Amino acid sequence: MEYQYPIDLDWSTEEIVDVIKFFECVEKGYESGVNREELLEVYRRFKEIVPGKAQEKKIFDEFEETSGYSSYLIMKKSKESNGMKTIKM
Template identity: 80%
Template sequence: MEYQYPIVPDWSTEEIIDVIKFFECVEKGYESGVDRDELMKQYRRFKDIVPSKSEEKKIFDQFAETSGYSSYLIIKKSKESNDMKMIKM
């Protein structure tokens, strides 16, 4: 599937790479399953870059619109599944 990741022009190259890593984890969670700890690690880094809840929602919505994958739902499932090693949507 080809689509663009939501990127904010003010981000540094490192921040862009880290946000893309987070979205790649989301994709993996939908396509084959992702390690819960890795997903949460990438989400915490994402939150360092995007601390605002409203900005997070906007970026998640942009990603969902282009990819069909809900970052919100996979993070919600991951937070509710402390005993699970792998997250699969």
């Protein structure tokens, strides 16, 4: 991967690591499939760090622009897929 993750320099090291974990799960969902519960868990932590919808959208858009992976679409699919164990885009 030849791109950078969107991070906020005001975040702590732990918060940066947790946001990167979320984006790694998004990547995994596109590349090979990701466990739905794991994705939802790292997203909940992401939302603790980025509680606002506007900032979330901005970060998601930055990530999609550099990676080609839509965090919004994979989260939408994971929330709608109650019976699925693995999310694959």
